[in-house]
Amino acid sequence: MNELLNVLTEALGKNLPLWIVLSSFSVGLVIFFVQESSHRLRTTLNLLAAVVKLALVGVLLWGVYHGQVYEVRWVIAPNLELLLHADALSMLFVTLSALLWLVTTVYAIGYLEHSPHRSRFFGFFSLCVSATVGLALAGNLVTFVMFYEFLTLATYPLVAHKGSDEARKAARLYLAYTFTGGLLLLVAVVWLKSIAGPLTFVQGGILDTLPAETHSALRWIFLLMIVGLGVKAALVPLHGWLPKAMVAPAPVSALLHAVAVVKAGAFGIVRVVYDVYGVEFADVLGVLVPLGIVAAFTIVYGSTLALFQDELKKRLAYSTVSQVSYIVLGTAILGPLATVGGIVHLVHQGLMKITLFFAAGNYAETLGIHRVSQMNGVGKRMPLTTLAFTLGALGMIGIPPMAGFISKWYLGLGALEAGVLLWVMPVLIASSLLNAAYFLPILYRAWFLPADSWPDEHIQAQRWETHGMLLWPPVITASLALLAGLFASLPFSPLEWAQLITAREYK
């Protein structure tokens, strides 16, 4: 096995990150030209690309673990360089997206059966994942910005996919928010580059050597960057697009909330704070506290609004607003334990949220259930889906041994370590209570209330409660979320990996 991997890494060479980006990009381009009726060809291409990408990521992971350096450089203009580079943080995000992409592809194939414009959908779907892994593997801010914009372009058609007036309006709103954000990020990056030179990501940051007279400019740039990234990360008050974007098909929502867009924003904030500014230098500048306050406010605000949503996907959307800010909160608290909590939540939130969206999609596709008030007794009709949903929801609340508990535990410890327990702890407690308040009634309805008639039953229960391609993805991701929590202390768990990253961020 080791020998085979050696041969593989040798053959793929240093350009492996490039192949990983291109594996889905090229297939996406091909899929655009596949006839609408060639269902089998399209499915094969989709799955093949997803599996190949996952395998390549596996090889990359193996190589990085064994200390190999992967770097692809391409000069696009004087003093401007594209750089793909695999470090520990990017591996965390790349692995997450490659894994969840495979699962989501299976789900999407099942979900979109017989609907129109599938070639268009899967083409952009693949481009979207290429943008995400490109963003994860970006080795400097210039590259990051390019993939960040590309991600916006690739997701716009997915949000608009249904073509209804509502969908197009939501897509327009999405675009207005994200392009404005992207432009501000671009301005900030160019500005920073004119002060600090090449903006290669370095663990521990690169700006702390700059003279003191640049500090006020650096604060403004930080603000611009956080606004630019915060739009995608749905920081309040920049979150307006997210609940509206729920009109997109369920697999798109799942991808948007768990891996691609929202996570790209959060990942960007992690990158900027740790690998550009350096968390200790950011603390010196005094920008961490405001960031933490915004994150804390977002956490409570998102949870509170989620409480009042009857539409299931909207409730999940506001829950995302809240949950993603845990990552930002962990980033904004100075100290290794909080860092671990924030970074590991990048993975945990992804696993849990994608499960919830898959389950919500299953309810809608199978029984026509879109609202919480329609969910009475659904647990008996769809036990596996509801079980997955339950695990995801419990994880979101932070009940051990689910993955969400680990994140919150480390955030709490980190707050204690940094001496900010006084304001972080109430936020964590309030948010957990609110999470419980908006998730537990759903679980109660689903498991314990008697069933009414279903609004619109499309798929009859046969061997399984719904179509197999819809059923297994949430079951798998829920199991992963459970395993990530249960075996958090084993090697190669997300937690271990987050600790490895953290150890390198503090100089």
Place this chain on the structure above:
Amino acid sequence: MNEAASVVWVISLPLLGALLATVWRQYAATIGWVSSALTAGCAVWLLWVVQRAGVQELALGGWEIGLGISLYADGLAAVMVLMSSLVVLGCSVYARHYFRAQRQHELFWPLWLLLATALNALFLAGDLFNVYVTLELLGISASALTALGAKRAALRAALRYLVVGLLGSMLYLMAITLLYAAYGTLNAVQIAEALQVDPLGWAALLLMLAGLALKMALFPLHFWLPPAHSNAPAPVSAALSALVVKAAFYLVVRLWFEVFAPLTTPLLANALGALGAMAVLWGSWSALRAERLKLLAAYSSVAQLGYLVMFFPLLAVLEGEARQWLFGAMVLFALSHAFAKSALFLAAGILLQYAGHDRIRELSGTTQALPLTTFVIALAGIALVGLPPSGAFLGKWYLLDAAFKTGQWWWVLVLVAGSLLATAYVFRLLGHAFGHLPAVKRPVVAATQEIPALALALLATFGLGLGAMSLWSWLAHTGTGAGL
């Protein structure tokens, strides 16, 4: 073959084509695209020669400099010739099918090749009088081509275009008359050496700038452009927006940075930049409000030319390496716009042919039935907004960079506002590709129409966005002093 011959061939090939197409009308289309293909080949050759052997200077007919026609090819000129030849080639391949079974067909090709001749001759002209001649040739052939639109609106626009063009040339002619009276020569290098900072020099500079600003439709002298560019046949619109206004811009660059260098103060540069900024805002806003696709594209050209002029005030204060980078970025922006805008007009032509109109609100079905054409519009849109990867993205990057380096942050605001407006007008269009209107019957579009548009759009985005690094080394090949 003699290396300097490449300079002559890029001008004489299309001219020869124009003559042959007039004589053998039945073969006009074939002659047209073959000679454009050969010209494009020679343009590559020319760039290669300049790259390898340095600046090429040529005095036609053996007359000494100052008397005869002199040609001058440095890196910038060669790049512009290549840009023009590639766009002309793309449009020629497209035009074969576009003009099928139309009466204008026979009229189109001679005028079209004459336009290509005029463009290349203008880029390679070595003295100010040559420039005047090529400007007139360009203006006349361009307005005649506009008139091929044959509708009443097209004729009216063409006539106005002709008059405006003549007015611009007249202003230019007055300026060179002044210079000739003062210095006894029209050779660009000789004038640049002898030029004094005196009222006469100022008068000449301002007259030239006014004439060329009119020709390049710089705000507020842009009024003639939207009707002319939106009513012409598609390949003509493409060339007008991509190349003809760019030729006037090229002359402004040459005169500004080389001939009149002692006179160009930062104050004047800022005044130009301010006009550019207004062009960006006004052009983008008008594009956003345009009802028709081709009108949208035309207004977008007004805005894009504004960006080009916004480079001037920053170039005026930067020095050394940073200035060279910025200059290269400006040329890259011009190239990116040329390819993207020609692709957009060609795609618009396809939509117009199959939908019978180009009203943006009603294009939903057609855009869905023609996915490749829509894809071309999306790519061109990326380059017009300045999203990565595209030449315009890099251009804007350096523009922002220079604005921060020199502390002139107000250009940043203009750029942000312009980019947001551009996003809005591009996606107002693309949003219709997702609408629910019943898709019209899938029309059969000739590959020779979609492929050139696609190629140009790819060149503007992935080509220039990721592979333009050589541009800066090409541009490093300049003559010692002025070289017009």
